[in-house]
Amino acid sequence: MLTRLAIAIVVIITVWIVYRMWNYVTLQRRIRSGLRLDAYQFGRPAILYFTTPDCVPCKTIQQPALERLSSIYGNRVQIIKVDATIQPNLADAWGVLSVPTTFIIDSEGRPRGVNHGTASEERLKSQLRTIGELGAEAEAIDSKISARAIYIRDHDPSDGTS
């Protein structure tokens, strides 16, 4: 039984490593062959979003998440939307396997991350933060939003303190 447990762990770790490597290779290939995104403007991070007209989670989950991100960060983050049925070659070049797929691109045009499924607003935010985008201003917006939440929780009237 212990050998089987060991095998299970090895398989899981291997799958994880393969996934990360393959993502890395895809992103590297994009860096080398250039973004080829007319819509991308240097100096700002971007989220490249592949979708199709029939993709339901794109409309119901991904699009609203991107819109919320956009309404909070405005021009600080570019959202570039690509219809994979209109630009299938671009989708293939970016290694798109399904929709929605979102790529995180930094302000120097380097693809730094990918989500092969729906990505929540939180996840996208944390990915942008990890690569060092969304600097001090954005942090300030975020902490204003979360400070209010903390304040409200501290003053929970149901515990009888206020």
Added chain:
Amino acid sequence: MIHIPVDVFAQIQKNGEEHYPEEGAGLLLGKVHGEKRIVEQVLQLQNRFQPGARHNRYMIEPQDMLLAEEKADELGLEIIGVFHSHPDHPAQPSEYDRERALPWYSYIITKVTDQSAIESRSWRLTDERTFTEEQLQIE
């Protein structure tokens, strides 16, 4: 009964024709006197529904509603209803319309085929949340 001046009505039809094959939508501004409603102006708005789905869906967001209310106040009018078009579909409310409709508003629906406005009908949501037709008088 809802009354609408012919030039204002023409704007509604034109809106539907211009947006074809997508749905066009906007708000009716006017006054209500008991059972009598008068449309004095229309506000044309952007269909905020997902691009790609606008041939059979429309949406006016709350932020746009707030701006519309300000505009209505400026003009001394009220938002009394909504107009929208049905490209290649009859001028009557669908189940999707019914689930999302508000009471009290007049819903003027215009059937548009091949870029021509064919027919417009007005509808009101009852207390039981069904639609009943409202007489539309163009003057």
Added chain:
Amino acid sequence: MTTLKIPSPLRPYADGMKEIEVESESVNAIIREIITRYPALKPHLLDESENLRSYVNVFLNDEDVRTMQGLDTRVEQDDHLMIVPSIAGGSTSNNTLAKVDHAALRTNQAMIIGLLLVAFVVDLTSLTLGVGIIMMIGTILAKPGFIFIYRLLRQWNVISPEIISDNPEPHRFANGFGSIVLFGAYLAFGLNSPLVGWILTWVVIILAGVNLFLGFCVGCALYYWLNRIGLPLFPREAPADRFPGTRPPKA
């Protein structure tokens, strides 16, 4: 005490009031309060499942509470609250969309992964078959197979629903496909090929894992590719007032 502004269409159901004084301290409680006071408002604020209707938007001091804590947003003295309608509609009912509970889906995937891993580690081939059967039942009933576990977790308040308008077909397809692979695995065990059997079992574990941990929906990917090669899997709606299959009129 705070005031809640009522939009024109709802005033007839609130005794004609433009503004109501409310005492509750969260948006949720305020909605309950006004429904109790003005019962005629209820069918226009809540749907049959007692969820807030999609056109009801609550603004607290000019911000949509959706950008805050939603219905749990707390309201303080002198806050300014408004119900602002949003207007939506459309010409046909979109019957390919349903309310899909993603929390139930995730519980299902977690159960599949967990039980199949146990089956492998403990070398219990019948458990593989058991999971396959449950998945197949789920596919036939168009529900996640392990929904009974999800319901227990809901009862114990360990998990809350996450209901999203989604196309249920790719999820159902993934479950059906998974169960068939597991039946194949069990067959392999029966034919004395445990290696093949466990490899097939691991295929299901990995596909479910990819779905649960990476958000990658294999069923959705399949739909994407079939679409790309021109074979849409799920039925497109026929335009209304036209017999399905006929060509639309020339533009």
